[in-house]
Amino acid sequence: MKKIALTASILFIILTFIGAGYVLYNKGQVNAGYAVIPSVFAIASTAFYRNQK
Numbered sequence: 001m002k003k004i005a006l007t008a009s010i011l012f013i014i015l016t017f018i019g020a021g022y023v024l025y026n027k028g029q030v031n032a033g034y035a036v037i038p039s040v041f042a043i044a045s046t047a048f049y050r051n052q053k
Contacts, residue, residue, distance in 0.1 A: 005049035012042035
């Protein structure tokens with residue numbers, strides 16, 4: 001379960017940077033949720049990974 005949480009965390013971090021790049025590429029005219037939503041999931045999966053024993 002710990003490996004799945006780590007993999008999900010890495011995936012969501014990558015998606016966060018892709019979303020941030022997309023928002024910056026469009027000069028902020030698109031919704032910032034493209035970067036924020038994956039970052040929330042990345043934080044949650046990282047916290048889950050760190051709390052596993």
